[in-house]
Amino acid sequence: MELKVEGIIGQSRTLKEVFRILAKVAPTDSTVLVTGESGTGKELVVRALHANSRRAEAPFVPINCGAIPRELLESELFGHEKGAFTHAIRTRAGRFELAQGGTVFLDEIGEMELSLQVKILRIIQEREYERVGGAKIMKADIRIVAATNRDLEKEVEAGRFREDLYYRLNVIPIHLPPLRERGEDLMLLAEHFLARACRQRERKALGLSPEARAMIGGYLWPGNVRELENIMERLSILCEGTAVTPEDLPEKIWRDLGRERPKPEAPAVPAGFRWPTLADLTAEALGLKEFLDTVEERLLLEALDRVGGVKNQAAELLGIKRTTLIEKLKKKKLETT
Ligand SMILES: Nc1ncnc2c1ncn2[C@@H]1O[C@H](COP(=O)(O)OP(=O)(O)OP(=O)(O)O)[C@@H](O)[C@H]1O
Ligand SMILES: [Mg+2]
Structure with missing residues (x-):
């Protein structure tokens, strides 16, 4: 059989x-x-x-x-x-x-x-x-x-x-x-999860730049396949280009590799904060609910990213309870754990 x-x-x-x-x-x-x-x-x-x-x-x-x-x-x-x-x-x-x-x-x-x-x-x-x-x-x-x-x-x-x-x-x-001992499987899995997440979000498949690959290959993946799966899913939402670059990778990976992530050229939080307008909503071709969901999703992921995935710290940054954060992540299917 x-x-x-x-x-x-x-x-x-x-x-x-x-x-x-x-x-x-x-x-x-x-x-x-x-x-x-x-x-x-x-x-x-x-x-x-x-x-x-x-x-x-x-x-x-x-x-x-x-x-x-x-x-x-x-x-x-x-x-x-x-x-x-x-x-x-x-x-x-x-x-x-x-x-x-x-x-x-x-x-x-x-x-x-x-x-x-x-x-x-x-x-x-x-x-x-x-x-x-x-x-x-x-x-x-x-x-x-x-x-x-x-x-x-x-x-x-x-x-x-x-x-x-x-x-x-x-x-x-x-x-x-552990994943770090499985050689070529690491990249195979990374590509598989990234492609799947892009498909699920109905966005065009993202590539991995050679530099991003090198960092993914050098990182030790303490959370193994689950961690890789979660990060690829986050990239499918947060990455804005057509390929994942090192700058897209979470701070935790940079830190563990003993490197410092360069500050993004355009600050993540624009200097003069501007409330979104109806124009932003139509520009994204989203309804109100999807627009707000997207905003929320990005903030949740940014907070998680900042603290290397530690949920109670992310919740603190967001000013919500840990349980609320977990519930939101679950609802948005952003985390398997
Ligand atoms: N070889 C693989 N191919 C595809 N997906 C995988 C593979 N290994 C693990 N995964 C995925 O990684 C995630 C974690 O796997 P799983 O829950 O089986 O791990 P576990 O060893 O039971 O972890 P824990 O000890 O934390 O319970 C799951 O979403 C699973 O589908
Ligand atoms: Mg298990």
């Missing part, structure tokens, strides 16, 4: 190796542990694993173990019986039950508390569990896939992760190297 990996871009040796393992392991029911820094594409790979498995038509149920407090996580995973705790007014199925026949994705498993890890071990070994407050033994026909950006071996040494669970999860390890 041919491996379906739509949407996963890359031709580097490391990525080809990932595809090779995926093809072998996808059709089996083996537990897989995907590791790699934040933003390296762990979730993408796990979804491909499910899509290429015999469980593809059954549910894919992800759960972020790091985002849910311990008490809630347990009942979220295993479900609970009516009356199991104060707010358990009715019996509720957990994610393992909802995933019956399919795949459960335990994301950020490294954040899970030891006491819950025991129960995960049991479900992997025995394919059995009980709902919280329940006595009935439930059978789980599921495949378990986990991901983490922590070094679980170190976590085991530090006593924060159960060794037995680590070995159970690590039957088939898939490691995604």
Whole structure:
């Protein structure tokens, strides 16, 4: 069977190796542990694993173990019986039950508390569990896939992760190297994201100038593919020329490369501030709402750019709450995180 990996871009040796393992392991029911820094594409790979498995038509149920407090996580995973705790007014199925026949994705498993890890071990070994407050033994026909950006071996040494669970999860390890170690894939991905963002915004495709390429290639991409995706999306909105030049790149990239971005010739904020007029609106061929949205979008992006993407600082610059900023970004689909 041919491996379906739509949407996963890359031709580097490391990525080809990932595809090779995926093809072998996808059709089996083996537990897989995907590791790699934040933003390296762990979730993408796990979804491909499910899509290429015999469980593809059954549910894919992800759960972020790091985002849910311990008490809630347990009942979220295993479900609970009516009356199991104060707010358990009715019996509720957990994610393992909802995933019956399919795949459960335990994301950020490294954040899970030891006491819950025991129960995960049991479900992997025995394919059995009980709902919280329940006595009935439930059978789980599921495949378990986990991901983490922590070094679980170190976590085991530090006593924060159960060794037995680590070995159970690590039957088939898939490691995604950071973007800076993927050679030619970096440019491939940059061009892919830029072209896609331009298409989505119905603007003509932007090129990357050789100087901009050199800077993109020199930067270490601590946020990996996600950071690259976000920056390309921003460029598709902010870049005014026909090709991206170094001046278009965020200040953070300049700083990390030990360079200082030259001040733009025309100051970003015109000396004599002028309120937009109807003429500006018609010149841009926009309706009022789109015009205001565009203005807002540019200000949000400028603020984020100024502070290297740190949201609470950007919110402060804008005089809005961090949560408001996140909501706006989400609405405008400007950020994936
Ligand atoms: N090889 C790739 N080709 C195309 N898009 C990719 C690739 N790798 C990652 N992406 C995109 O980058 C973003 C981050 O990927 P993903 O969410 O899978 O990362 P992650 O490793 O789960 O990150 P985190 O640890 O922060 O949860 C997503 O939008 C994903 O679609
Ligand atoms: Mg993830």
